Amino acid sequence: MRxxxxxxxxxxxxxxACVTVVCMVAxxxxxxxTGLSTGSALSVGEALRTxxxxxxxxxxxxxxxxxAPRVLLALLVGAALGVGGAVVxxxxxxxxxxxxxIGVNAGAAAGAVLMILVMGSASTQSVSLGALACGLAxxxxxxxxxxxxxxxxTRLVLVGIGVTAMLHSLIAYLLxxxxxxxxxxxxxxxxGSLAGAGWExxxxxxxxxxxGLPAVLALSRSATLLEMGDATxxxxxxxxxxxxxxxxxxxxxxxxxxxxxAGPVGFVALAAPQLAKRVTRAPGPGIASSAAxxxxxxxxxxxxxxxxxxxxxxxxxxxTGGLGGIYLAWLIYREWRTA
Numbered sequence: 001m002r003x004x005x006x007x008x009x010x011x012x013x014x015x016x017a018c019v020t021v022v023c024m025v026a027x028x029x030x031x032x033x034t035g036l037s038t039g040s041a042l043s044v045g046e047a048l049r050t051x052x053x054x055x056x057x058x059x060x061x062x063x064x065x066x067x068a069p070r071v072l073l074a075l076l077v078g079a080a081l082g083v084g085g086a087v088v089x090x091x092x093x094x095x096x097x098x099x100x101x102i103g104v105n106a107g108a109a110a111g112a113v114l115m116i117l118v119m120g121s122a123s124t125q126s127v128s129l130g131a132l133a134c135g136l137a138x139x140x141x142x143x144x145x146x147x148x149x150x151x152x153x154t155r156l157v158l159v160g161i162g163v164t165a166m167l168h169s170l171i172a173y174l175l176x177x178x179x180x181x182x183x184x185x186x187x188x189x190x191x192g193s194l195a196g197a198g199w200e201x202x203x204x205x206x207x208x209x210x211x212g213l214p215a216v217l218a219l220s221r222s223a224t225l226l227e228m229g230d231a232t233x234x235x236x237x238x239x240x241x242x243x244x245x246x247x248x249x250x251x252x253x254x255x256x257x258x259x260x261x262a263g264p265v266g267f268v269a270l271a272a273p274q275l276a277k278r279v280t281r282a283p284g285p286g287i288a289s290s291a292a293x294x295x296x297x298x299x300x301x302x303x304x305x306x307x308x309x310x311x312x313x314x315x316x317x318x319x320t321g322g323l324g325g326i327y328l329a330w331l332i333y334r335e336w337r338t339a
Contacts, residue, residue, distance in 0.1 A: 082294020085269030090285035099255035102160025107138020135256030192263035192317025267324020
């Protein structure tokens with residue numbers, strides 16, 4: 001830790017964390033530039049020249065219309081999921097706590113399936129709105145059911161697992177009762193994919209990150225104190241339950257918007273905060289590092305998924321789910337060994 005004095009103010013800075021975040025941002029920019037030229041005849045240099053305003057009509061079409069929305073959506077969704085996961089893990093004081101586990105992603109998936117199969121609306125806007133509304137409702141339900149003289153971390157995770165199981169049962173029932181063609185369309189959405197992304201899917205996530213990330217960063221010091229325990233945080237003057245509710249609302253909102261625009265991309269919210277902690281070795285929830293790690297993970301996974309030699313393009317949710325399952329098994333084993 002270093003202390004910087006700026007205009008009479010003392011600011012404590014974790015040097016390793018700052019350097020690591022800068023490196024992750026630079027790596028994410030490199031992955032994004034590579035992604036702009038993937039699947040087209042453009043080179044990275046031509047993509048850079050087009051971004052600088054020196055491209056022709058053909059390269060601008062490829063970069064701005066076909067490639068940039070997908071790349072930006074991957075970065076923004078990854079950042080949103082990383083922040084949401086960091087907040088939930090900090091509040092629950094449990095490395096297994098994430099929007100994947102506590103029902104937010106399952107709620108958003110159920111909302112999208114309801115819009116597609118029950119309401120008969122397959123437009124991007126209606127599906128996204130349905131997913132967002134049900135994701136927020138699932139988060140609120142988990143909070144209410146786990147509230148008993150405050151919200152405890154273990155109870156939040158256990159209630160979330162139960163709600164997630166019920167929502168997955170609802171999704172399975174709707175799929176079995178649906179028309180085959182409609183069920184196929186819903187199943188593709190449930191996997192989680194960035195294919196065919198347009199600017200209409202980018203702007204909602206960009207707005208959510210623009211609002212939610214500064215809000216969580218402003219509360220990150222209080223969240224660090226909250227990790228010390230409710231009694232300690234209250235003795236230091238924090239309004240524990242109000243702070244927990246605000247942080248949970250922002251985390252659920254970020255995750256709900258991300259899932260509503262990209263589908264339930266699995267395990268990014270779970271893995272990004274833990275990987276960021278291991279790289280930075282910094283105390284606290286690590287909001288900035290989790291956002292950078294989440295963006296880097298999802299952008300890299302989407303780039304790899306596009307280049308794998310599979311029949312048809314592999315949805316990024318398949319890749320993150322497979323790798324995330326291995327990571328989850330390792331994390332559970334590590335927790336068991338520690339206990």
